[in-house]
Amino acid sequence: xxxxxDLRRGESATIVRxxxxxxxxxxxxxxGFVPEACVTLIHRGSGGGPRVYLxxxxxxxxxxxxxxxxxxxxxx
Amino acid sequence: xxAPALTQVTAAPKLVAIVGPPNCGKSTLFNxxxxxxxxxxxxxxxxxxxxxxxxxxxxxxxxxxxLPGISSLTARSDDERVTLNILHGRMPGLRRPDAVLxxxxxxxxxxxLWIAALVLKLGVPTLLALNMSDELHQxxxxxxxxxLSEQLGVSVQLISxxxxxxxxxxxxFLANLPNQAPRLQLPILQNTPDCRRWATxxxxxxxxxxxARSVWTTRLDVLALHPCGGPVLFxxxxxxxFQSISALARPLQELCERAVQLSAALVSAALPPTMLRSVLxxxxxxxxxxxxxxxxQILILFLWIGILEDSGYLTRAAVVADRAMAKFGLQxxxxxxxxxxxxxxxxxxxxxxxxxNKRDRLATILIVPFMTCSARLPVYTMIVSAFVxxxxxxxxLVGSRAAAMIGLYAAGFVGGMGTAWLLRSTVLRGVPSCxxxxxxPYRWPSFRFLALxxxxxxxxxxxxxxxTILAVSLGLWLLTHLPLRGGHFSRIEESFAGEFGAGLxxxxxxxxxxxxxxxxLVTSLIAREVIVGTLxxxxxxxxxxxxxxxxxxxxxxxxxxxxxALVVFFAFALQxxxxxxxxxxxxxxxxxxxxxxxxxxxxxxxxxxLTNHLVTAVxx
Numbered sequence: 001x002x003x004x005x006d007l008r009r010g011e012s013a014t015i016v017r018x019x020x021x022x023x024x025x026x027x028x029x030x031x032g033f034v035p036e037a038c039v040t041l042i043h044r045g046s047g048g049g050p051r052v053y054l055x056x057x058x059x060x061x062x063x064x065x066x067x068x069x070x071x072x073x074x075x076x
Numbered sequence: 077x078x079a080p081a082l083t084q085v086t087a088a089p090k091l092v093a094i095v096g097p098p099n100c101g102k103s104t105l106f107n108x109x110x111x112x113x114x115x116x117x118x119x120x121x122x123x124x125x126x127x128x129x130x131x132x133x134x135x136x137x138x139x140x141x142x143l144p145g146i147s148s149l150t151a152r153s154d155d156e157r158v159t160l161n162i163l164h165g166r167m168p169g170l171r172r173p174d175a176v177l178x179x180x181x182x183x184x185x186x187x188x189l190w191i192a193a194l195v196l197k198l199g200v201p202t203l204l205a206l207n208m209s210d211e212l213h214q215x216x217x218x219x220x221x222x223x224l225s226e227q228l229g230v231s232v233q234l235i236s237x238x239x240x241x242x243x244x245x246x247x248x249f250l251a252n253l254p255n256q257a258p259r260l261q262l263p264i265l266q267n268t269p270d271c272r273r274w275a276t277x278x279x280x281x282x283x284x285x286x287x288a289r290s291v292w293t294t295r296l297d298v299l300a301l302h303p304c305g306g307p308v309l310f311x312x313x314x315x316x317x318f319q320s321i322s323a324l325a326r327p328l329q330e331l332c333e334r335a336v337q338l339s340a341a342l343v344s345a346a347l348p349p350t351m352l353r354s355v356l357x358x359x360x361x362x363x364x365x366x367x368x369x370x371x372x373q374i375l376i377l378f379l380w381i382g383i384l385e386d387s388g389y390l391t392r393a394a395v396v397a398d399r400a401m402a403k404f405g406l407q408x409x410x411x412x413x414x415x416x417x418x419x420x421x422x423x424x425x426x427x428x429x430x431x432x433n434k435r436d437r438l439a440t441i442l443i444v445p446f447m448t449c450s451a452r453l454p455v456y457t458m459i460v461s462a463f464v465x466x467x468x469x470x471x472x473l474v475g476s477r478a479a480a481m482i483g484l485y486a487a488g489f490v491g492g493m494g495t496a497w498l499l500r501s502t503v504l505r506g507v508p509s510c511x512x513x514x515x516x517p518y519r520w521p522s523f524r525f526l527a528l529x530x531x532x533x534x535x536x537x538x539x540x541x542x543x544t545i546l547a548v549s550l551g552l553w554l555l556t557h558l559p560l561r562g563g564h565f566s567r568i569e570e571s572f573a574g575e576f577g578a579g580l581x582x583x584x585x586x587x588x589x590x591x592x593x594x595x596x597l598v599t600s601l602i603a604r605e606v607i608v609g610t611l612x613x614x615x616x617x618x619x620x621x622x623x624x625x626x627x628x629x630x631x632x633x634x635x636x637x638x639x640x641a642l643v644v645f646f647a648f649a650l651q652x653x654x655x656x657x658x659x660x661x662x663x664x665x666x667x668x669x670x671x672x673x674x675x676x677x678x679x680x681x682x683x684x685x686l687t688n689h690l691v692t693a694v695x696x
Contacts, residue, residue, distance in 0.1 A: 024510050029268040030148045031512055032187060036269075043301035049399035050408070050511060052301060056187040056276075057286045059293075059515040061395045063402075066510060 002074050004053065004067035007041040013072035014038050020069040032056050033070060089130065089137035090253050091171060093162060095195060096179035097188055098145035099516045101207040103127075105179055105237035106142040107528050109246075134251035141173070146191070148268075155432070163198055175201040175253050177246070182206035182234055183287050183517075185219060189275035190268075192228060201256070202230050203249045209234040209241060211517075217287030224282035238522055290517040293388075300392045310396045313389075314415065317380050325419075328372035336365035354565070359553025364546050371537060373450060377419045378533045379526065381412065381427070386521035391513050398511055404493045405500025407433070407511050410440040414492070417447030421655045423533070425662055435504045439496050441659060442672050445650045446492030448485045454605040455646050456484055462627035463639045487647050491679065552602050568614065573598045587645070587681070588638030588688040600651045637692035641684035648680035 007013055015037045018025045032055045033039070042059065043052035050061045096102040110129025127142040143162060144155035158167065165172030178195050180188045185206060192204055206212075206219065212234070225232040231249060235242035299305045340361040347353040384390045390412060398408030409431045416424035424444045431437040460480050467476040500506075555573040557565040568574050577595030584594050592614045596607035608626075615629040630639065650656070650673050659669040 021507075026150065026268070027510055027512060029272075030150075031514065032272070034269040034272055037272075043297060044303060045301060045395065045399070046303040046307060047399060050395050050513075052297075052395070052515065054289075056184065057289070058184045058187055059297075061391075061511070061513045061515060063398070063511045066512070 001071045004039060004041075004070040004072055005051070005064050007039075007072070007074070009041055009044050011074065012038060012040040013074040016071045016073055018070050020066065024066065024069075028062070028066065028070070031060055032058070033060075033062075038075075039072070089139045090174045090250075091139050091141065092175045092177055092250065092253075093173035094140055094142045094177045094179060095159065095163065096145060096207075097147050097181075097191060099514065100145070100179045100181040100188070101237050102145065102179045103142060104522065104525055105177070105205065105207065105235070106140060107525055108237045108240060108243070110140055112528075112531075131250075133247050136251045136253075138250050140177075141170070148191070148194075155429075163195070163200070173200060175203070175249075178202050178204050179207050179237075180204065182208050182212040182219065183215070183217060185284055186276050186279035186286065189279055190271035193271060193274065196228065196230060201254045203246065204228065204230055204232045205242075205246060206232065206234045207237050210236040210239055211290075211519075212287050215287030215290060216285070218283070218285045219279075220283040224278070224284075227278050227281060293517040296518055297392070300389065301395065306392070306396045310393055313384075313393070317377075317415070320376070320380070325373035325376050328376075329369050332369035332372060333365075336361060336369055340365065351565075354557070355550065355553055358556075359549050360546065364542070364549055368538070371534065373419050374423050374537060375530055375534060377416055378423065378530060381416065382526045382529050383521050386519065386525065388516045388518040391515045394513060395515070402511075404496045405504075406439060406496050407431070407436050408513070409511075410436060413440050413444055414447055417444040417449060420449050420451070421445045421447070421652065422658050423537075425655070425658050428662070433510070435500070435506045438663065438668065439499045439504050441662060442499060442668065443492040443496045445652070445655055445672070445676065446488050446495065446648065448488045448647070449604075451604040451652070452484075452646055454608050455600075456481060456643055458608050458611075458626065459630070459639050459643045462630045463634075463636055484643060484647050487644070487683075491648050491683075495675075495679075549602055552599065556599065568595065568610070586688070587641040587684045588635050588692065589642060590633065590638075592633070593638075593642060597651065601653050603654075604646065604651055635692065636695050637688040637690075640691040641688040644687040645680045645684040648676055648683055650676040 001016065002013070004013065004015075015033060015035050017035060018028060018033065020028070037055055040054040041051060042054045045051055045061075048064050050063050051067055052059050052061045053067075094102055094106050106127065106129065109131050111131075128139060129142070130137065130139050132138075141162070143159040146156050146159050148156075150156075161167040162170055162173065163176070176195060176198075178192060180192065196202055204224075206221075212219070219234065221232045221234055231245065233242055233245040235246065300309055340357050343361070344353055344357045347356070381390070384393065394408035394411060396408075397411040401407050401410055410428075412430070413424045413427040416427050421444050424447070425441050428437050428440045428444075431440060460477050464477050464480050469476050469479050552573070555576075556568050556571045558572055559566060561570065565571075566574070569578070574595050577598045578591040580594035580597065581591040584590065584597075592611060593607075595614060596610040599610040600607040611630070612626055615626065615633070634642070656669040656673060659672060660666055663669070
């Protein structure tokens with residue numbers, strides 16, 4: 001299954017589940033990364049640096065490794 | 077200054093807590109309500125700043141406490157723990173607030189409304205202030221306050237703390253604080269996704285229309301977060317910050333120094349040659365005066381950081397710097413304190429408070445003193461101008477002296493980053509931190525707010541110069557003048573400090589250094605550059621400012637290897653009592669500053685020893 005880290009700039013997806021430790025999952029959920037949320041990648045940053053996603057009208061930056069732990073279903 | 081003062085007033089004013097997530101404009105509202113009637117202290121036992129202030133509201137006296145931002149009701153950082161303890165009335169020395177002003181950013185209400193559900197459950201009378209209404213309307217968003225108020229069972233008010241809109245309703249609430257919160261029919265929310273679903277539904281029912289994305293933010297971020305353009309912009313801005321600090325602060329600092337010298341001369345002219353005069357002109361003025369002369373530099377740095385922070389760029393800078401920092405086990409947020417460390421380690425260490433991961437914060441605090449602070453410059457200049465002949469190295473622009481200085485700056489940086497890596501793979505080992513940052517849109521900084529912040533910083537700095545640093549200066553003065561010999565003070569070489577310095581001679585010999593430098597190292601604990609004055613005194617030079625004489629004396633007394641060892645020692649050693657005191661305060665124990673001091677001294681000693689042998693082998 002695709003993860004948030006696989007999105008390209010401008011692409012959107014719906015979060016399916018988070019495959020991370022309980023603590024990190026808790027933090028991400030509080031920041032809005034909950035199942036069913038719709039997320040768009042708006043800035044990729046350089047190389048493996050943090051990426052910026054748009055969710056609920058806010059822009060949130062997370063590291064690539066975290067994004068790779070969030071499974072998504074990409075919108076066509 | 078301390079919390080109990082709040083509770084001991086007889087006709088106690090009502091205590092109102094200002095609560096909200098980070099970046100919601102909470103502090104702007106606090107400043108708007110209290111203006112200059114505020115004070116900053118520390119909560120007892122923890123290193124979280126306590127900001128309190130008061131206002132008269134239609135005859136009612138209200139005391140505000142600006143609580144650290146919370147992003148949930150789970151305590152993750154010291155900051156969040158303090159907020160929760162206060163809201164639950166579990167904070168020793170501070171009673172439970174009589175009411176809460178809950179502040180949320182109106183441009184992302186649906187994202188943060190779930191925090192309202194958690195706060196309202198506490199059963200304290202609450203007013204929900206939805207801030208930044210100006211932006212909400214400007215970007216085409218809207219919300220029915222009445223409908224939201226009906227759903228939540230508390231008053232809801234759209235405000236703009238920046239422009240002072242909508243505050244009437246706040247005053248009304250503050251003047252007639254209810255004694256009890258109304259009973260609320262809030263759903264029982266089990267987990268975060270449920271909370272968020274409830275919040276979205278509540279916002280929907282209140283006719284919330286989310287504003288369009290800020291056009292300027294989108295445009296600027298295309299550059300600021302561009303894979304190549306972002307880092308370039310970052311580097312250009314950092315160079316600009318450094319340039320402006322050296323261009324603006326240097327003259328101001330010289331002005332301050334001249335004022336210090338002039339006032340010292342006045343004092344010494346006005347007083348008879350007694351012990352008091354000696355204490356004042358040789359102890360207090362050099363110690364406190366030197367530290368105070370760094371004030372312009374520190375304020376300019378804080379002004380820059382304030383502008384970058386309030387405009388929203390600092391979060392972008394942290395994102396851009398994160399990748400490079402991660403290689404050394406740090407994170408994007410560590411970059412700001414490290415930048416400040418080039419001016420002075422003290423404000424830099426205070427700036428680490430924004431890092432919520434404890435290990436990251438500690439690692440950052442421990443490596444900040446490796447950054448070449450401005451107090452090292454006079455020492456570098458003294459040695460480099462005496463021992464490095466000026467020769468063009470890379471064309472006419474970079475001479476051999478400039479190259480030596482750049483080398484010393486680089487050495488400090490490399491030492492710091494290496495230490496960060498070492499710390500994160502040993503004592504501070506842990507899972508890589510979870511870097512997560514919500515990025516606010518770009519905004520014009522409010523100058524009123526910037527000015528208040530600077531005033532705050534200046535007050536804290538001057539207060540410290542007048543207490544801790546004054547005490548240290550006096551102590552060191554005593555050590556350089558006692559014991560009394562035949563009713564007179566000792567000459568510096570016969571004083572306790574002199575004897576201690578001389579005792580250091582065997583330890584310093586392998587570095588190619590002698591007892592005079594040992595005495596200088598002891599006095600440099602007041603402030604690093606004091607060693608210049610001490611060496612001047614020891615070589616019998618009246619005015620060490622005329623460095624020509626000092627250079628000749630140094631050349632005849634020290635070998636090239638010894639001189640190189642001395643600057644390398646200064647590059648790595650933590651000879652600054654004020655820094656140690658601040659580290660103690662920020663980490664809560666003497667364990668970390670002690671470890672830091674010993675580690676850096678050992679690091680510096682070994683590096684200086686190697687340098688001495690290397691330079692002697694090559695040039696000797």
